[in-house]
Amino acid sequence: MNTTTLILTTDLVWSEGEVGLNATLVGLIDEDLSDNDLQWNVTVAPPLLPSLTLTLERQNTPTAPGEAWGHVLSLANDGEAAWSGHVNCSWGDGSSHASVVFSVNVSETVEAFVQGPAKDGTLTCSAAGPRVAASSQSTASDSLDISTAQFEVVAGGQPVPLDGPWDVGDVVRWSAVVRNVGSSDGTVALEVADGDDRFTSSSIQLGPGEASEVSVSHALSRSGDVVWAWSLISNDGLLLTQAGNATLLIQAPPTLSASIDAVTLDDEDGHVVQWNLSVASSVSREVTLEVGHGVQGAWVWASSSTLLLDANALTGEANLGFVDAENVAVRVTPIDWTHGDGPLLVTAGIQPARAQVDLTLQPITVPVDPVAGTATTLTVEVSNSGTAPSEPMTVRLVSSGEVLAAVNLDAIAPGDAEVTSLVVDWPEGSLIGIEAVVVHQEERTVSQATFQVVVPEAESTFNVPWAGLGLGMAGGLVLLGVDAIRRRAPESSSTARPASSGTASESKASSSTGPVEKIEVACPACDRTLRVPGDYSGAVRCPDCRERFDVEAAAPTSPQQEDPVEAPAEAPEKVEIGCPACSRALRVPSDFNGRVRCPACKHEFSRAEAR
Known part of the structure; x- marks a missing residue:
């Protein structure tokens, strides 16, 4: 008989305690099968464990509930491994009294002081942590009997x-x-x-x-x-x-939705924002709705309201007035509930509504020919070509830095115009420049016009030389008197003739000193012939085309016998023509075909171009 020893090695984890084993021989030719199976039991010993002993030593005895009750906890380890864990102290009703952390090596004792409010009943302290040996005494208790x-x-x-x-x-x-x-x-x-x-x-x-x-x-x-x-x-x-x-x-968290369906620009109300709100939630939710305009980070909220949202969508509109901005916004803020990262903000682009003020100073005065120092009426037209009403404004008439007149205007609706008249004291000067000025929303608008002062017109008719005629009549009377004397005294006619001749010479000399002779000048604009005093230097104005030009006095000449008085030439017939630029009416000779300059607006034109 041969005997063989078999050694079996396994990597299975064996549990602690008694384990039953079974070994069977297989694949053998054996007439006696009774000894091919073997069964036996083995005991798996526990790992190295700590063995704890916990004691609780009272430090004081409270007399009323809630007073501090202190103990010294002592934990000894006489096992084969170290231990770390907690010692928790609690009352019979489950409420906690105190808890402390312990770490105890082999053959070591550690103490700790614990304290908590006192109650009527039993205080129990237990070690909680890694496994300890079954021989451990890991629980200790103490009791109080007080009214609580x-x-x-x-x-x-x-x-x-x-x-x-x-x-x-x-x-x-x-x-x-x-x-x-x-x-x-x-x-x-x-x-x-x-x-x-x-x-x-x-x-x-x-x-x-x-x-x-x-x-x-x-x-x-x-x-x-x-x-x-x-x-x-x-x-x-x-x-x-x-x-x-x-x-x-x-x-799940509630979901808030908001949109801007449309933004319209109303002639009376300005920008109107149409909004739409909804919420997906298990209950109704309150929100604050704000509608405004501006840019991101600098919104101007024009309206605010509190709304209650439910499962149905809620729509409405907000009137912002005339907004000079390119964007509008709707902000929805939950009240006492949370939506995502905070308030919900939606925006939309719009056409800005702005007032555009235009100003026109009419180049017409009342009266037509203003005179310095007299009251003169000017007309100003202020219009709004923008998309928003203007603000109230002040129109001023200014000349050489001096305010001549001012008037306050109310707001002007889009597309409307305001025509106003202002009365000024006409300033001194030959050529007057006047500005109409208005400042609207810090933008200055100016309209200018230039006016010419009235200049005395030169006379084109003949002036009767009354002084010369008087002297002539006086000389004639003297001659008649001399002739009568000569007839009464014929004997002395030979001697008297020289005296008479001398008297006549004196009278003739006296009659030679008459008024200043007039000279003829031609209008440079219409060729009209004008007669002005020969010693006059200055400005004259043509009565037909109203052209203003300067003349110089004629050079003085030696006295000579006065020419016979001539009757003035008959003036040609005049007709009225209109300036094509400002419609000013001018009178020119009917046979005139030259160019004319309008005295009001300074526009030059030919008769063929006239209205």
């Missing part, structure tokens, strides 16, 4: 969630009615938790037999069926109601 508060939840025995249904971001309020059935005053609070998220209410104090509501509110951060753990908390009373759980169905 005892709290229980009434009206259903558990807190109730309020203010639902809920979406993510909404706030839930947990409410419980708690009664003190103990023999002493005490404080109590309510705590709810979702995993590591814990929310605790403020503590309330209840005397024996008193009851009150305790509540805690918090926001909901995740959707679905969420299980919340709740419990009462008291440092100076016993908790008769055990902790429990409550499940909340929380919907």
